[in-house]
Amino acid sequence: MSGKHRKVAYYPGCALEETGHAYNRSTKELGKALGLELVELENWNCCGAMEVKNLDPKLQTYLSARNLAIAGKMGFDTVMAPCNGCYHNLKKAEYDLGHDAGSREVVERLSQKAGHETYEAGGVSTIHALDWIKEAIGEDGLKNRVENSLKGLKIANYYGCMYTRPRHIFPEKDKGPGSESTSKPHFMDDLLAAAGADCVEFPLRTACCGGAHTLSDSDISTKLVLNLLTTAEACGAEVIATECPTCHTGLEMHQVRAEKVFGRKTRVKILYFTQLLGMALGLSARRVGVQENLSDASDLLRQKGLG
Amino acid sequence: MMTGLPGVAPEAAIMERIDAIAATRDDALAVAAAVRADELLALGEAILERWLQAHGATPTRQTLEGFRLLALHRQAAKGDPGFNACRETCRELVYHRNLIRLDAAHPETPRRLRLAAMVARHLALFIDGRLQAAALGEFCCSSRPLREHDATLHE
Structure with missing residues (x-):
């Protein structure tokens, strides 16, 4: 146990508010029981899921990047996403923005148009709920x-x-x-x-x-x-x-x-x-x-x- | 059932054979287990051959890490990252085959063979699903969208 991630930004994603509600509830309850703090992202949006990615991958990158930007603005360097789809998309946005100038250009342009800060690659890391428990509490804990x-x-x-x-x-x-x-x-x-x-x-x-x-x-x-x-x-x-x-x-x-x-x-x-x-x-x-x-x-x- | 693909085993025949192995009683599975393990590996290769031929490619005869199945997977996944969703399924099939070949007389062999058949069945179902859904575009990770060339929503 490293003691990392005891307080992280929380990105539940759309599924956890609906069909995956039990996952949302149990994640929060587990965190409480372990003394870990989750702070939900303010005014978060869809990660782009599969649908937006199929239409326009860079638009999906922007949608995920906006969530990362919110986490950064709230003062976090880590955001925890329990949904595999969200986790994957946020990780992909991190990667694309660090390696693809085209993605950076689109995200910057859309962020300015929407009137919010542009996410800068490397500013926030996404972790899964498994990483969260493993690293904050560990097996011995x-x-x-x-x-x-x-x-x-x-x-x-x-x-x-x-x-x-x-x-x-x-x-x-x-x-x-x-x-x-x-x-x-x-x-x-x-x-x-x-x-x-x-x-x-x-x-x-x-x-x-x-x-x-x-x-x-x-x-x-x-x-x-x-x-x-x-x-x-x-x-x-x-x-x-x-x-x-x-x-x-x-x-x-x-x-x-x-x-x-x-x-x-x-x-x-x-x-x-x-x-x-x-x-x-x-x-x-x-x-x-x-x-x-x-x-x-x-x-x-x-x-x-x-x- | 015909696949319409020259030289490729029909899908129904592949699935029937996998189901037959999975449904075989333990005592019967213990007989010629190594041969059956190799057969499952060959069925896995036939499944990937169907995919490659359906996409106009000539299935490779080369091997990767000693196995043609893994080379076929690599060939199919080139330029199609979503295809990696069956990468570990292929590796599990190889792993189970090796486990059985290592000690075919092991008491766990019938169970291992049955699991290998279930892994092969998953590969067959996955490829079948992808073949059917190909015209709908990709929905999986690292998607390759149908409209990627005319996507202008961000402009």
């Missing part, structure tokens, strides 16, 4: 605070495809011991194991969840998710831990759809890692928003003495 061990809970940790890709926008990863790996990420495994969980080896930890196909071809998304769910079960998992609202919602929705459309029922439960860590620290299931999940884990959590 977590172990010391666990009141309700996750012992006996078999978890497959699912990182999704945007947490580590493309590699070049994450210069802090792949730096050897202590750093995150882009080929085999482990921060979620480390943290949940510190809380007592039995993390299973899950070969599809960074595989595509089909989120991009949800509207264009739902059957493909359902088949991809069904394969993730059945593989997690084949690995012995009772729970899939997530760290992205898009992946999480996709897993939950398509678990239901797989049963309805393909008659394939799976039993594995889907919970945010922040919910699991919160419960390990003694917070109730309700406090970390488990009742907001589509995947009903109440029986399993009761059986394990959690929540």
Whole structure:
């Protein structure tokens, strides 16, 4: 534990205000329980998500850069984004503004037109919620605070495809011991194991969840998710831990759809890692928003003495 | 089912074979496990060949780190960063194949083979989805938008 990031700017992003509300709630509750301070960005905007990026990548860079500029104006050098999509886009904006004159020119022009400060490359760093807990508290710090061990809970940790890709926008990863790996990420495994969980080896930890196909071809998304769910079960998992609202919602929705459309029922439960860590620290299931999940884990959590 | 791609195994045949391996009982999977592990790797190569041929490329015969599957992935990902979303899936398939080949008599071999089949299935589904959605443009990370050349919204 380095003690870094005890007070950071918080960029929840659009998904955490809607479908990913339980992630927002559990992230905030986890922070409180750990004595960490999150200060939400004032008047933040969409990171540009996938839609704007598809229309105009530089406009997406501007939208993300505006959020970084707000963090800088509020006096922060670090902004924490729990959503993989937001995290990816803010990191990409950092990279593009440091390496592409065209992006800098567009961001400067649009920032002036909108009447706010232009984000200068290198001014603010984006971290994920996993980095936040790992660096501010660490495994030892977590172990010391666990009141309700996750012992006996078999978890497959699912990182999704945007947490580590493309590699070049994450210069802090792949730096050897202590750093995150882009080929085999482990921060979620480390943290949940510190809380007592039995993390299973899950070969599809960074595989595509089909989120991009949800509207264009739902059957493909359902088949991809069904394969993730059945593989997690084949690995012995009772729970899939997530760290992205898009992946999480996709897993939950398509678990239901797989049963309805393909008659394939799976039993594995889907919970945010922040919910699991919160419960390990003694917070109730309700406090970390488990009742907001589509995947009903109440029986399993009761059986394990959690929540 | 025909793919319309000369010399490429039909998608349905690939998926049927993967599903058959995944559904095989443990005692049967333990027999000729190394052969099945190689077969899954070859099915992975066939999946990437479909993608490359559908895009007018000649699938490479070269290897990367000793495996053609990884070379095919690198070939397919060139200029298409979103394709890296299946990079680790390919590497997991190689890893499981190696694990099985290292000690085919290991009691975990049937489970490892089944997991390898599930990893191969994910690769097949991912590529199938991308082939179907190609006309819609990219939605994944490092997207390559349909309208990148005429995008003028920031001007």
